[in-house]
Amino acid sequence: MHIPDGFLNTATAATTYVVSAGGVGYSIRQANRKLGDRHVPLMGVMAAFIFAAQMLNFPVIGGTSGHLIGGALAAILLGPWAGSLIMACVLIVQCLVFQDGGLTALGANVFNMGLMACFVGYYLYRAVVSLMGEGRRSTLVGGFAGAWASVFVASIFCAIELAVSGRSPLGVALPAMAGVHALIGIGEGLITSAVLAFLTATRADLLGLQKV
Amino acid sequence: MRLKWWHVGLLIALGLALFAPLASPWPDGLERVAEDKGFIEAALEPALEIIPDYVFPGLGNEALATIAAGLVGTLILFGVGYGLGALLKERR
Numbered sequence: 001m002h003i004p005d006g007f008l009n010t011a012t013a014a015t016t017y018v019v020s021a022g023g024v025g026y027s028i029r030q031a032n033r034k035l036g037d038r039h040v041p042l043m044g045v046m047a048a049f050i051f052a053a054q055m056l057n058f059p060v061i062g063g064t065s066g067h068l069i070g071g072a073l074a075a076i077l078l079g080p081w082a083g084s085l086i087m088a089c090v091l092i093v094q095c096l097v098f099q100d101g102g103l104t105a106l107g108a109n110v111f112n113m114g115l116m117a118c119f120v121g122y123y124l125y126r127a128v129v130s131l132m133g134e135g136r137r138s139t140l141v142g143g144f145a146g147a148w149a150s151v152f153v154a155s156i157f158c159a160i161e162l163a164v165s166g167r168s169p170l171g172v173a174l175p176a177m178a179g180v181h182a183l184i185g186i187g188e189g190l191i192t193s194a195v196l197a198f199l200t201a202t203r204a205d206l207l208g209l210q211k212v
Numbered sequence: 213m214r215l216k217w218w219h220v221g222l223l224i225a226l227g228l229a230l231f232a233p234l235a236s237p238w239p240d241g242l243e244r245v246a247e248d249k250g251f252i253e254a255a256l257e258p259a260l261e262i263i264p265d266y267v268f269p270g271l272g273n274e275a276l277a278t279i280a281a282g283l284v285g286t287l288i289l290f291g292v293g294y295g296l297g298a299l300l301k302e303r304r
Contacts, residue, residue, distance in 0.1 A: 001242045006256035032300045040297035045221035047293030048286045052228035055266055055282050057236040064244040065236035082297075089292045098266055098285060099258040158242060167251040176249060180241040203217055 001069070001151075001158055001181070002094065003109055005102030009165040016161065017107030023115045024088050030081035039078065039209055046074050047086050051093070058187050066184030069113050069154065072121025072147040073192045077199075079210035080122040087114035108161050112154040121150035121192075122210075136200050139207065140193045147192035148185040155181035222290055229282030232266065233275035 008016075035043075050070035057065035070090070075083030088110050094100040101109045128142030159177035163170035199206055239247060246252040263269065268280035 001240065003242065004255040005258060006254045007246070007251070028300065032303060035297060035301045037301070040294060040301055041216075041218035041221075043297035044290040044292075044294030045218050045225065048222055048225035048290035049228070051289040052225045052232075052282060052286045055232040055235055055278075055285075056228065057238070057240065059236040059238060060241075062244075063238050065238040065240055067235075067240065082300075085296060085300075086293055089296060090289060093285065093288055093292060097262050097288065098281070099261050099264040100266070102256070102258065155241065162251075167246075167254060168249045172249055173245065176245045177241065180244060184241050206217070 001109075001113060001154060002091075002101035003105035003112075003158065003161070005104050007102075007165065007167055008105050008108055008161060012161050012165045013104045013107060015107075016105075016111045020088075020107040020110040020115065024085065024110065027081040027084045027088075027115075031079070031085055034079060035082060036209075038206075039082065042078060042206065042209060043082060043086055046070075046078060046083075047089050050074060050086065050090050053191065054090070054094075060180070060183045060187070064180060066151075066181075066187050068188055068191050069117050069151055071113055071117025071154070072125065072143070072150040072188070073195055075118035075122035075210070076125050076143060076146065076192070076196065077206065077210060080118045083118040083122065083210075084114050087118060108158070112157045112161075116157055117150035117154045120153045121146035124149050136197075139196050139200060143196040144189035144193045148182075148189040151181050151185035151188045152178060222286075225286050225290070226283060229286050230279055232282040233278045 053068040057067045060066050071087050074086045091109050091114060095103055095106050125142040125146035128145050129138045132138035155177040159173040162168055162173045263281050266278055266281040268277040271277035271280060
C-alpha cells in the first residue's frame with residue numbers, strides 16, 4: 001500500500017506530512033517516557049523483522065499480492081507510540097533507500113501504515129483481550145482482529161487520499177481498496193497471530209512490554 | 213558468547229530475507245486498484261535511485277541481488293530501531 005510519487009496532489013501530500021510529523025513528534029515524547037532497557041533491542045528486532053517480512057508478498061486473488069504491514073504487531077508488542085515510531089523508521093528507510101513509496105507521499109504512507117495501523121491494531125487488540133480476559137486465546141484472537149482492521153482502515157484512508165487528490169472518485173476507490181485489503185488483511189491477521197503464538201510459547205515475557 | 217533472545221530475533225529476520233526471491237511478483241493491492249481504475253500512469257519515477265525495487269545493483273543474479281537488498285535493509289533497520297530505542301531511553 002506504499003503510495004508512489006505522483007498519486008497525491010500537493011494539498012494532500014502537504015496535509016498528511018504535517019499531520020504525520022505531529023503524530024511522530026508526539027509519539028517520540030510518549031515513547032520517551034515509557035521505554036526501558038529491554039525495549040531497546042526489541043525495537044531493533046521489530047524494525048528488522050517488519051522490513052524483512054514486508055518483502056515477502058503473498059498471493060491473494062486474481063493476480064494480486066499483499067504483504068505484512070506490521071503496524072498492529074509492532075504496536076501490540078511495543079505499545080502504539082513506540083510501534084508508530086518503528087513503522088515510521090521502516091517507511092522512511094524503504095522510501096529513501098529502496099524507492100518503495102514516494103518521497104512526496106511519505107507523510108501519507110506514515111499516516112496510513114504507521115499511525116493509523118498501529119493505533120487501530122493496538123486498541124482493537126486491547127479491546128478483545130479485555131472482553132475475553134487475558135490469556136493465549138484472547139492474545140491470538142485479538143492479534144488477528146487488530147491486524148485485520150489495521151490493514152482495512154489503512155486502505156480506507158489511502159482511498160480517501162487518492163479521492164481527494166482527484167485520482168479516482170471515492171465511490172470507486174473506496175470499495176476497490178477496502179475490498180482487496182479485506183482479503184490482504186486476513187494474511188496480516190494470520191502472520192500477526194502466528195508471531196504472537198510463537199512468542200507466547202517461547203518468550204511470553206516480551207508480550208507484557210507494551211504496558212510499561 | 214551466549215545467544216540472547218534478540219540475537220535470535222535478528223537472525224530470524226535475516227533468515228526471512230533469504231526467502232525474498234520467492235515473494236509473489238504480482239502487483240499489491242494499491243497497484244492493482246491503480247491499474248484497474250486507470251491511474252497507474254500517474255506514478256512518477258523517483259528522482260534518485262539507490263536500491264530500487266529491492267534489487268541490489270551490480271549483482272548479475274536477480275535472486276542473489278534481492279537477498280542482498282533484503283539483508284542490507286534488515287541490518288539497516290535493526291540499527292535504526294535499536295539506535296532510536298537507545299536514544300529515547302537515555303534522553304529521559
